[in-house]
Amino acid sequence: MQNSFKNLNANELLELIFKYITDISSSQDYDEILELLADMGRALTNADRCSVWMVSDDKQEITTKIAHGIEPITIAMGSGIVGSAIETGEKIIIEDVYSDKRFNTDIDKQSGYKTKSMLVVPMYDNNHTIIGAFQVINRQGEQEYFNKRDIKILTLVSTYAAETIVALKLEQEVIDTQKEVVFTMGAIGESRSKETGNHVKRVAEYSKILALAYGIEENEAEILKDASPMHDIGKIAIPDKILNKPTYLNEYERKIMDSHTELGYEMIKNSQRPLLKAAAIVAHEHHEKWDGSGYPRGLSGEDIHIYGRITALADVFDALGSDRVYKRAWSDNAIFDFIKRERGKHFDPILVDLFFENREAIFRVREKFGDNYDVLNNFSKDKESIKILGAYGTKASGYGTSSIALNGSTVIDAGNLLDALGDSSVVVEHIWLTHSHLDHIVDIAYILDNYFVQRKKKLYIYGLPETIKAVKGNFLNDTIWPDFSQIALVGSEDMAIEYKEISLGERYILSGGESLEPFETDHTVASCGYIYTKNGQTIMIATDTYSLDNIIYILDKREDIDALIVECSFPNSMEALAKESKHLTSALLFNQLKKLKRRNLQIYINHIKPIYIDIITEEIREFKGDWQVKIVKDEEFLYF
Numbered sequence: 001m002q003n004s005f006k007n008l009n010a011n012e013l014l015e016l017i018f019k020y021i022t023d024i025s026s027s028q029d030y031d032e033i034l035e036l037l038a039d040m041g042r043a044l045t046n047a048d049r050c051s052v053w054m055v056s057d058d059k060q061e062i063t064t065k066i067a068h069g070i071e072p073i074t075i076a077m078g079s080g081i082v083g084s085a086i087e088t089g090e091k092i093i094i095e096d097v098y099s100d101k102r103f104n105t106d107i108d109k110q111s112g113y114k115t116k117s118m119l120v121v122p123m124y125d126n127n128h129t130i131i132g133a134f135q136v137i138n139r140q141g142e143q144e145y146f147n148k149r150d151i152k153i154l155t156l157v158s159t160y161a162a163e164t165i166v167a168l169k170l171e172q173e174v175i176d177t178q179k180e181v182v183f184t185m186g187a188i189g190e191s192r193s194k195e196t197g198n199h200v201k202r203v204a205e206y207s208k209i210l211a212l213a214y215g216i217e218e219n220e221a222e223i224l225k226d227a228s229p230m231h232d233i234g235k236i237a238i239p240d241k242i243l244n245k246p247t248y249l250n251e252y253e254r255k256i257m258d259s260h261t262e263l264g265y266e267m268i269k270n271s272q273r274p275l276l277k278a279a280a281i282v283a284h285e286h287h288e289k290w291d292g293s294g295y296p297r298g299l300s301g302e303d304i305h306i307y308g309r310i311t312a313l314a315d316v317f318d319a320l321g322s323d324r325v326y327k328r329a330w331s332d333n334a335i336f337d338f339i340k341r342e343r344g345k346h347f348d349p350i351l352v353d354l355f356f357e358n359r360e361a362i363f364r365v366r367e368k369f370g371d372n373y374d375v376l377n378n379f380s381k382d383k384e385s386i387k388i389l390g391a392y393g394t395k396a397s398g399y400g401t402s403s404i405a406l407n408g409s410t411v412i413d414a415g416n417l418l419d420a421l422g423d424s425s426v427v428v429e430h431i432w433l434t435h436s437h438l439d440h441i442v443d444i445a446y447i448l449d450n451y452f453v454q455r456k457k458k459l460y461i462y463g464l465p466e467t468i469k470a471v472k473g474n475f476l477n478d479t480i481w482p483d484f485s486q487i488a489l490v491g492s493e494d495m496a497i498e499y500k501e502i503s504l505g506e507r508y509i510l511s512g513g514e515s516l517e518p519f520e521t522d523h524t525v526a527s528c529g530y531i532y533t534k535n536g537q538t539i540m541i542a543t544d545t546y547s548l549d550n551i552i553y554i555l556d557k558r559e560d561i562d563a564l565i566v567e568c569s570f571p572n573s574m575e576a577l578a579k580e581s582k583h584l585t586s587a588l589l590f591n592q593l594k595k596l597k598r599r600n601l602q603i604y605i606n607h608i609k610p611i612y613i614d615i616i617t618e619e620i621r622e623f624k625g626d627w628q629v630k631i632v633k634d635e636e637f638l639y640f
Helices: 010-025 030-044 080-088 106-111 148-192 197-214 218-230 233-237 251-258 260-268 274-285 306-320 332-341 349-357 359-368 417-427 438-451 465-474 549-557 572-580 586-593 610-623
Strands: 047-055 061-067 074-076 092-094 118-124 130-139 385-390 403-405 410-412 430-432 459-463 497-501 514-520 528-534 537-543 561-567 602-606 628-631 637-639
Touching (some): 010 030, 030 047, 030 148, 047 080, 074 080, 080 118, 080 130, 118 148, 130 148, 197 218, 197 306, 197 349, 197 359, 218 274, 218 306, 233 260, 233 274, 251 260, 260 274, 274 306, 306 332, 306 349, 332 349, 349 359, 385 417, 403 417, 465 497, 514 549, 537 549, 549 561, 549 586, 610 628
Parallel strands (some): 410 430, 430 459, 561 602, 602 628
Antiparallel strands (some): 047 061, 047 130, 061 074, 092 118, 118 130, 385 637, 403 410, 514 528, 528 537
16 A cells, blocks of 8 residues: 655645555454555655564564565664654754765665665653654655654654554553463473473464364454363362272262363353454363263254364373373374274364374474473383382371382282272282282272172282282281281182282283382391383382392393382481391491492482471481482372
8 A cells, every 4th residue: 555656735635644544443363454554654644665663572672673675673772763753752854864874884785785875763651651663764756854744754654554554562461361270270280180381382382273274354353272281271270089090990980070171161161262262162172972971961063163173182182192091102103093983973173184294393392392300300201100108217197108000910919909009909910929018909808898899800929929928818818907818809719819829020011011029138037129121221129128239230240220119217317226126227328339430320209207307308318419310299100
């Protein structure tokens, strides 16, 4: 919308102004509005070029946001003719810029353009603070130089521009604040379920890719991208015990978990903001399925809002490819096979086809926003893991004693199975004991007592011969507790328990690339630890011990062992009791570890008596030297 370089009369000026104002008022894009403002300044003053300059937030620089004929430029505050006008508030007219020492000729030399005349008018906000300036150069037409009339016109333009820009920035701040709140709330929801903020970033980006591929306009696709992080916001109302349960949910727990869709919708459904209205739809419908088998309302086909259909596919793809508390990530091929099988069932068939057509773009997003698993010590997701069910040296309120889950059905020790696993205890099939002390065996009794009727498979108890003898003779002996090795499962001839004696140094194959090797430890009763290997990665689980001689001997021979779990039960002031009960203090532990030749080992410390946590933690910090040490807690994953 350029004029023909003639002096405009009042009616022509008014007509031109209204044309630009109409275009500007119909746009919501910041850069487009600035460009229209620059075009208006150029047209109304018969200039060849117009630049809109803005002051930086820190008031140290000014930048051409829009500049006809040149790339954007950033200069120091007060530099050049424009900088002088902004700094002083002066309206500057120059007939020959080359005669003004403030003019930088380098730009003309680089571009080949010849700047002659110039007019600069500062822009003020409502507080009369200068926020930028309009700069027009090289007046066209019969008169080559800018005049007082041009100053009035450009002042009018700058006043309108300043009001427009301030309003636009305020609106943008509101939008940006909404986006930040939406993303932050979404990330908080994910963090409660032990997932990462990057999950919501990836789902957001995948959603936009699919939306654009589906034919949704750019601005609406951007709204969906910004809204999708709220898809699981309702999970903030789900109890941790259900949200982070490591295995399947029972019927009651599943009903509570599924309610997160309606909880999330109810939280934000009353907002009239487009972003939050979209977020409410996403939260409500991202678990609906194309064939009508989803929840909460059993919608099907196109009755499901496109936002819900898109987010459903994006969320499932990312969830299957991510480690969660209850599973390891699926391979890409397994995920692709699943999505193909669910085409027309779970997912909109068109979106499935678009997903595969845009797979490379989706992979680039996954690469950019990949998870850096900082669950414990910045380990990456290619590490294997175990879960600490009980980390402490005795039972206390909020503290569980020795238990480690290797997978869904296999644990080492049974000190804290019931509290940590709840109903999932029913699927535990293999318990490998380190020794016979009560804090390592107690929940064998309780998981059988609570879930006897539901159990479909016998429970195998593994241990050294002395450990098995002690458990059978002194615990599950029909005096302290029933002898479940003589009680059949409901509807089966199998006994509820079968004992398996193990031998030190032998390698026992579990399943799926997993194995355990018992090794001797030094305790008041016969005891062992286990070397656990999964898919070629290995961790040494020492549990209760005093002397580390055998452990050090093995570690110096076995470079494949990446990490060691070892106890530290007592503070240094109780060294005599530690020695008598064959446990460790921080001084005893780290003084012995000085004998170890290798240093490329992660040290995990467990079995601390809860009453001494603070003092032992401080003493470990004092004595650990250059060892990489982590004190473990209940419910944590250890990666190795």
